[in-house]
Amino acid sequence: MRRAFAALLGASPRAGFPSLAPALALALALSGLSTPALAGAPESAEQPELVPPKATSPLVYDYPEALLERDEPPSGTVNLQYVVGIDGVPKEIEVLDSPDPALAEAAVEALAALRFRPGTYGGQAVEIVLTIALEYTPPEAELPQDEGDPDANPAEDGAGPGEDTDDADDTDEQPDGPERILGTLLEAGSGTPVGGATVLAVPAGDYPEGRVRRQRYGDESEPAWIVQSRADDLGRFSLRAVPDGRVRLIFLAPNFERLEWVVSLEPNTQLETKYFLTRDSATPFRTEVTVDREAMPEAVVRTITTEEINEIPGTQGDALKAVQNFPGVSRQAFGAGQLAIRGAAPGDSGVYLGYHEIPTLFHFGGISSVFNSDVIAQLDFIPGNFDSRYGDALGGVVNVQPRRGRRDGYHGYFDADLFDAGLLVEGPVGEGSFVLSGRRSYVDVILPAVIPDEVGLGLTVAPRYWDYQALFDYPLPKPVGGELSVRAFGSDDRSKLIFAEANEIEADDRDALETVQWFHRVDLVYRKLEGPWEFLITPSYKREFASSSIFGATRFDVESDTFSGRAELSRRLTKNAQLRVGAEVVSTWYAARAELPGFGPGAPSPALASASTRETDYVRVAPALYGTLTLRAGQRLMLFPGVRLSHTSDLAAIERTVADPRLRFILKVADNTKLKGGVGLYSQAPGLLQGDVVFGNPRLLPERSLHTSLSVEQLLPRDFSVELTGFYKRLYALSSETTALALVPGEGDPSPQNFANIGAGNIYGGELLVKRALGDRFYGWLSYTLMRSERTPAPGEATQLFDFDQTHILTLIASYDFPLNWRIGARFRLVSGNPYTATVNGVVNGGGGGVEHIPIAGPINGARLPAFHQLDLRVDKTWVYRRIKVTSYLDIQNVYNAENTEFLASSYDFQSRIPILSLPTAPSVGMKIEW
Numbered sequence: 001m002r003r004a005f006a007a008l009l010g011a012s013p014r015a016g017f018p019s020l021a022p023a024l025a026l027a028l029a030l031s032g033l034s035t036p037a038l039a040g041a042p043e044s045a046e047q048p049e050l051v052p053p054k055a056t057s058p059l060v061y062d063y064p065e066a067l068l069e070r071d072e073p074p075s076g077t078v079n080l081q082y083v084v085g086i087d088g089v090p091k092e093i094e095v096l097d098s099p100d101p102a103l104a105e106a107a108v109e110a111l112a113a114l115r116f117r118p119g120t121y122g123g124q125a126v127e128i129v130l131t132i133a134l135e136y137t138p139p140e141a142e143l144p145q146d147e148g149d150p151d152a153n154p155a156e157d158g159a160g161p162g163e164d165t166d167d168a169d170d171t172d173e174q175p176d177g178p179e180r181i182l183g184t185l186l187e188a189g190s191g192t193p194v195g196g197a198t199v200l201a202v203p204a205g206d207y208p209e210g211r212v213r214r215q216r217y218g219d220e221s222e223p224a225w226i227v228q229s230r231a232d233d234l235g236r237f238s239l240r241a242v243p244d245g246r247v248r249l250i251f252l253a254p255n256f257e258r259l260e261w262v263v264s265l266e267p268n269t270q271l272e273t274k275y276f277l278t279r280d281s282a283t284p285f286r287t288e289v290t291v292d293r294e295a296m297p298e299a300v301v302r303t304i305t306t307e308e309i310n311e312i313p314g315t316q317g318d319a320l321k322a323v324q325n326f327p328g329v330s331r332q333a334f335g336a337g338q339l340a341i342r343g344a345a346p347g348d349s350g351v352y353l354g355y356h357e358i359p360t361l362f363h364f365g366g367i368s369s370v371f372n373s374d375v376i377a378q379l380d381f382i383p384g385n386f387d388s389r390y391g392d393a394l395g396g397v398v399n400v401q402p403r404r405g406r407r408d409g410y411h412g413y414f415d416a417d418l419f420d421a422g423l424l425v426e427g428p429v430g431e432g433s434f435v436l437s438g439r440r441s442y443v444d445v446i447l448p449a450v451i452p453d454e455v456g457l458g459l460t461v462a463p464r465y466w467d468y469q470a471l472f473d474y475p476l477p478k479p480v481g482g483e484l485s486v487r488a489f490g491s492d493d494r495s496k497l498i499f500a501e502a503n504e505i506e507a508d509d510r511d512a513l514e515t516v517q518w519f520h521r522v523d524l525v526y527r528k529l530e531g532p533w534e535f536l537i538t539p540s541y542k543r544e545f546a547s548s549s550i551f552g553a554t555r556f557d558v559e560s561d562t563f564s565g566r567a568e569l570s571r572r573l574t575k576n577a578q579l580r581v582g583a584e585v586v587s588t589w590y591a592a593r594a595e596l597p598g599f600g601p602g603a604p605s606p607a608l609a610s611a612s613t614r615e616t617d618y619v620r621v622a623p624a625l626y627g628t629l630t631l632r633a634g635q636r637l638m639l640f641p642g643v644r645l646s647h648t649s650d651l652a653a654i655e656r657t658v659a660d661p662r663l664r665f666i667l668k669v670a671d672n673t674k675l676k677g678g679v680g681l682y683s684q685a686p687g688l689l690q691g692d693v694v695f696g697n698p699r700l701l702p703e704r705s706l707h708t709s710l711s712v713e714q715l716l717p718r719d720f721s722v723e724l725t726g727f728y729k730r731l732y733a734l735s736s737e738t739t740a741l742a743l744v745p746g747e748g749d750p751s752p753q754n755f756a757n758i759g760a761g762n763i764y765g766g767e768l769l770v771k772r773a774l775g776d777r778f779y780g781w782l783s784y785t786l787m788r789s790e791r792t793p794a795p796g797e798a799t800q801l802f803d804f805d806q807t808h809i810l811t812l813i814a815s816y817d818f819p820l821n822w823r824i825g826a827r828f829r830l831v832s833g834n835p836y837t838a839t840v841n842g843v844v845n846g847g848g849g850g851v852e853h854i855p856i857a858g859p860i861n862g863a864r865l866p867a868f869h870q871l872d873l874r875v876d877k878t879w880v881y882r883r884i885k886v887t888s889y890l891d892i893q894n895v896y897n898a899e900n901t902e903f904l905a906s907s908y909d910f911q912s913r914i915p916i917l918s919l920p921t922a923p924s925v926g927m928k929i930e931w
Contacts, residue, residue, distance in 0.1 A: 053084040053116040053128055061110035063136055067102055074100035076532075077575065078107040080132050086125040086254055087196035091233055096131065097532045097572045097862070104531065114620060120663040125196070136155040177229065177241025180671045180754075181263070181271045185235040185251060188276035189885025189930060191409050193235030197253035197277070200240050201227040204246035204262045212260035234408075255280050276882040302326050302381045302769070309373055312813055312827065316417065316891055316924065318886035319373035320351070320361055323398055325813060327725070327767035327783045328383040330806045331831045331868060332366070333902040334918060340804040342383050342727060343763035343789025348684060350388070351398040355566050356540045357586075361521045363465040363493050364443065367419055370467050370491040372437045374413075374424060377403035383767075384727055385678030385707045388626040388642035388662055388846040389568070389582055394684045394705040394731065400485060404473045406434030417444055417891075417926025420465075434475030440466040463495035482528030482535070490520035518546040534570040536582075539563070556594040558688070563587050573893040583625050590618040590688060594695075614694055622648045624687060640678075642665040646702075648685045654698050659682045672715035679708045690735045690755045693756075697755045706730040719773040726766045732894030734759030736793045759804065761791040780814035801835040808832045808867075821878035826871065831867030833901070842910030855910045865904070868918070872896045885930045893922040 067073045076099030083092040098104035111132065119128040181201065185194040202223040231237040231253075244267045251259040256277040259446055265271055303747075304322055315321040323329060323339065330340040338346035339361065351358045353371060362369050383396040390397045410427035422439035444464045469489040476482050496514040518914040521542040528535045542562040549555045568582035594614045628642035641663050648656040662680030669675050686700040711725035736759035741750035765787030772780050787809070808831065815825030838858040845852040876889045901915040 012621070019559045021256060027570070051120045053088070053119040053130070056088075056115050056117060059110060059114050059132075059134075060399075061107065061134060063139055064102055064106045067100070068138065074103060075137045076100075076103070076135075078103050078134045078136060080107055080111055080134070082111060082130060082131060082132070084116050084119060084128050085196055085233065086118045086127060087230060087233075088118045088590075089233070090114055090116070094666040095529060097534075099136075099528075099531055101531060103136050107136075110134070117757065127616075175241040179238045179240055179270060180242040181239040181247070181249070181273075183237055183272065184274045185237065185253070186274060186276050187256075188278045188882055189691040189880045191411060191883070191931070192406075193231075193233065193408055194253050194256065194277050195231055195233040195235055197231040197235070197251055197256070199229045199231060199237045199239065200250040201242050202248050202250070204245075204248040207246075207248055207262045209246065209262050209264055212262060212918075227595075249275075251275060251277060253277055278880050290607070294731040302383075304379050304381070309376075309379075312815070312825070316368065316419075316926075317373055318368050319371075319376050319379050319400065320369035320398070322367070323381050325781075325783060325811045325827070326381050327785045327809070328396070328727075328765075328787070329767050329785075330804050331808065331829065333834070334366075338362075338366070339396075339398065342729065342765070343398035343784070343787055343802060343805060344729075345802075345804060347687070348393060349395035349397065350390060350393040351502055352399070353400045354402055354485075354525060354540045355522055355536075356521075356523060356542075356564050359542060359544050359562075360491060360517060363441070363467070363491065364463040364495050364515075365624075367441070367443060367465075368439075371400070371489060372422065372424065372439065372467070372469050375402050375435055375437055375469055375471065377401045384729065385662070385664055385680060385709050388628050388638070388660070389580075389584075391584070391624050391626070391644050391646050391660070391682075392622065392684050394682055394703060394729075395810060402469075403435075405435040405471060407433045411931060413928055413930040414924060415928035418924045429472070432472065434473075435471040437468065437470075438466070438468040440464075463493070465491065467491035467492040481530070482526055485523075485525040485527075487523040487525070488521070490518065514547075514549040516547040517545070532572045534568075535570040536566070538567075539565040554595060556592065558593075559591045561589045578625065578630040581625075581627040583623070585621070585623040587621045588619070590616075590620070592616050592618065592688065614692075616692065616694075617687065618650065618692075620648065620650050620685075622646065638666045640666075642680075646683060646685075648702065650691065650698065654691075656685065656702055658702050658704070669712075674713045675711070676713065677708075677710040679706070681705070682707055686735055686755075693851040695754060697753045699753075700755055701733055701757050702737055703731070703735060703757070704733045704769045706732075721769075721771050721773070723769045723771075724766070725768075727764065729761075729763040731763070731791075732763035733757040734761060734791070738794065742821045758794045761789070763787070763789045763802075778815070780812075783809075783811040783813075785809040798859075800859070803835065803861065805835055805861075806832045815874075821880065823874075823876040823878075825874045827875075828871050829869065831868040833867055835861035835864050836904065837861055838863040839906050839910045839913070844909075853909045855906065865901050870898050870900065870918075884929055887928045887930075889926050889928075891924045891926070893924070894918070894920060 012284050014327065063073075078098040079096040081094045081096055082090045083452070085091050093111055095104045098107070111134075119126040120126060136499050151915045183199075185197050185199075186192065187194055203225065225243065227239050227242050229237045229239050242265060244265050246262060247263050249261045249263060257280055259275060259277055261275060262271070263271060287333050304319070309315065309317055309319050309322045312322050312325060314443070315325070324331070324410065328342045330343070332338045332340065332346075332922075339349055339351070340346050341349045350894075351361055358370070360370050378401050380399040381396070382390075382399065386393075386397045390399075404424040405428075407428040410425070411422070412425040414423050415421065420439050420441035420443070422437065424435065424437040426435040428434075436876065443463050467490065470487070471672050472486040476484055494516050519542060521540060523538060523540040525538040526536070540563070542560075544560045544562070545558070547555075547557045564584070564586040566582065568580060570578065570580040572578045592615070624644060624646040626642065628640055628645040631639040631641070633639060641661075644660045644663065646658050646660065660681040661682055662678065664678035664680075667675040682705045683702040684705075685702050686696070690696040691698055691700055707727075709725060709727040711723060712723065713723045715721050735755045735757060738753050738756045738758065740753055740756065742753045742756075765785060768782070768784040769784075770782040772778060785806075787805070787807065789805040790799050791802050792799045810830040812828045813825070815823060817823045839855045840858045841856040842853050843856065845854055871894070873892045873895050874889060876887060878887045879886060897920050898918075899915075899920075900918040902918050903916040904913040905916055906913050
């Protein structure tokens with residue numbers, strides 16, 4: 001015993017730094033405590049083993065007697081989700097569904113009284129998310145309980161009645177006496193409470209007061225006394241009957257570095273203090289094993305969390321930029337802020353933030369997204385075959401859910417890099433929480449120094465942007481119940497690029513490209529879970545403005561007001577069936593003005609001949625109804641049939657209605673193998689220009705697409721996974737330009753259509769994703785896409801490659817956490833060049849008193865730019881102090897300065913071409929201060 005306590009307190013029977021885990025286990029066992037996992041213990045060379053929590057006694061629950069007084073006492077299954085903490089106490093208990101609120105309340109109370117042996121992963125205690133189903137039946141009709149059902153009895157694999165459970169006793173048996181030391185344990189830097197930590201008090205010996213920064217390795221006798229306790233979920237602890245004098249406090253918590261402190265305890269006094277534990281750099285994240293919560297998962301969905309976002313080099317911690325590394329996402333020129341998913345145009349995919357589409361994804365040039373990634377709880381990337389709740393898209397869907405603000409105190413951060421600076425503050429408001437965030441760029445100072453002279457750009461009124469987010473969440477009291485969220489956010493971008501010649505005296509608007517774009521949006525979200533029912537109601541209002549001027553000749557301004565609303569109702573019908581139905585409406589008023597000079601006698605219609613300026617007001621209303629049914633067929637197959645009915649009206653007697661049936665499935669082939677797939681129809685309404693009465697065709701129908709996909713997912717040892725997906729999309733009724741005339745009912749003469757639903761296309765390919773899950777020092781993935789995207793503009797015309805077709809897309813990402821809070825990551829990309837229409841020659845037209853060079857073009861998209869390749873590197877270093885955490889980083893884009901061709905510019909006579917190169921090596925240095 002003396003040797004065990006010597007090892008526990010820092011003494012060692014032999015020289016060096018031996019493992020303290022066995023000695024600590026013995027010492028704590030002798031002192032009446034269970035054995036916690038030690039941060040910093042040597043890792044096993046074998047695959048870490050997950051040991052689930054085990055209940056220390058059976059779960060005993062009775063039917064509520066008050067319900068027996070009802071004429072028809074309720075019965076059924078209450079499904080709960082809960083977290084078993086590292087102290088073995090159930091917390092964060094959530095009712096997934098229940099036949100009656102009173103039964104749900106009784107089930108929560110019974111589960112909260114249960115105690116567990118904590119689960120472990122790789123020998124370390126972890127928080128584990130579990131679900132349980134409690135069956136309630138009135139006593140007169142009660143059936144015998146199936147003792148073999150683990151969901152009905154969580155103690156099935158644990159200690160049963162009468163068995164020895166001394167090793168799982170987590171109670172603190174302190175000596176009787178007054179509380180002498182009261183304290184709170186918080187995580188250094190973030191201020192998050194550290195629950196479940198072991199607190200020991202022993203005589204200080206000859207250690208000086210203050211923090212013990214260096215342990216003494218020499219023989220040490222058994223302490224005269226020892227008092228122990230355990231911190232609760234809020235990090236609070238108390239030590240009773242501690243003798244007067246100098247006391248050595250020892251704090252041990254899984255995934256945190258050991259902390260020791262010497263304090264002086266005066267007679268008849270009580271000491272109150274706080275202590276800050278530093279998270280072990282080898283395990284910087286909360287380890288959590290979860291079960292599937294979403295009752296209607298997507299066939300292929302790729303999820304990324306905020307922790308993973310910060311690990312990906314080359315993205316500056318930006319969530320939407322991180323999506324560009326997934327399979328199926330084409331790279332855009334200069335890394336511009338566009339998402340071309342599975343061969344579709346950027347405008348053919350939808351990005352949702354909190355149940356409504358985001359009007360603008362990125363700030364100027366794709367430098368950063370318009371929504372702070374630190375306010376995001378989770379991001380789901382669905383490249384195809386998405387659920388019926390999403391519509392008006394032929395490509396893919398990105399679904400972003402904001403998180404709630406922290407309720408454990410006031411926190412925030414300030415960060416700055418070479419592009420922008422941002423501030424975030426969050427904290428509790430009564431029972432609710434708030435988050436305030438804002439960011440402003442200074443790209444207008446940096447970018448002119450980065451762009452090389454050979455690009456030929458001069459910048460005045462250079463690009464700048466800002467954005468903000470304000471979120472408020474509050475649980476409503478009974479009898480209303482549920483939670484109300486209020487979200488407001490917006491952004492503003494302005495830029496002006498001058499293409500000035502070196503000998504030009506003064507540049508003007510004829511040499512400029514200018515853009516202005518801003519939006520503001522306010523959302524309300526109300527969610528409530530009531531027994532087997534789940535309700536969602538969320539209205540939203542957005543005001544948006546976009547303006548562009550191209551070389552002083554073409555200009556357009558579009559101002560819009562959009563009201564969108566969504567309501568959903570979900571109910572579990574039976575044990576194997578659940579239904580979700582919903583309604584969505586998006587109504588937009590546009591005011592547009594376009595200046596398109598160059599139209600005249602040669603215009604395709606009389607209207608265009610005199611319409612150098614076009615002003616219009618336009619109203620579009622797009623309601624939709626949708627529903628999805630979840631069916632479990634046996635133990636391994638899940639089916640998700642659904643349908644979406646969409647209607648579009650521009651209030652000008654143009655009505656369009658389409659029905660899109662969809663079916664998805666998930667088949668569990670083996671314990672670690674899933675086969676997933678889907679087939680369905682998707683539609684997208686015409687764009688503003690295509691549907692314009694002058695420049696477009698107001699009689700256009702929605703574009704259509706048939707999605708099919710099949711995917712196999714395999715979980716591998718050591719947290720690796722492999723996903724292989726094949727997909728095919730058939731596009732039809734695409735809007736294509738045409739000069740054909742059409743006879744409109746009620747009009748005398750045929751008129752130009754400008755656009756017609758005569759295009760078609762095919763997109764097919766395969767995707768590979770090999771991923772190493774976050775949780776250990778190493779994180780990374782390999783992403784590869786083999787794809788072809790082609791279009792046929794009209795029947796009888798030749799099939800051509802789509803503008804965003806990229807045959808090969810390879811991305812390699814690796815990130816490693818080194819000791820002392822260093823992290824180094826790298827990203828390598830190899831992508832096929834975009835197709836383009838080559839100019840094969842040029843001729844001279846000398847008529848009209850001048851000389852004009854006319855290009856002779858080759859086949860449309862018949863040539864392809866050289867392949868793109870680039871290496872990005874990121875280095876992070878973090879310093880953790882008591883109240884703040886400081887992280888500095890160096891992010892280098894294009895480490896070896898690859899000269900990648902983004903475009904080809906022809907000479908004046910079209911006899912030669914000059915490559916327009918991507919950005920050269922571009923380092924960015926930043927710092928983030930969190931509290």
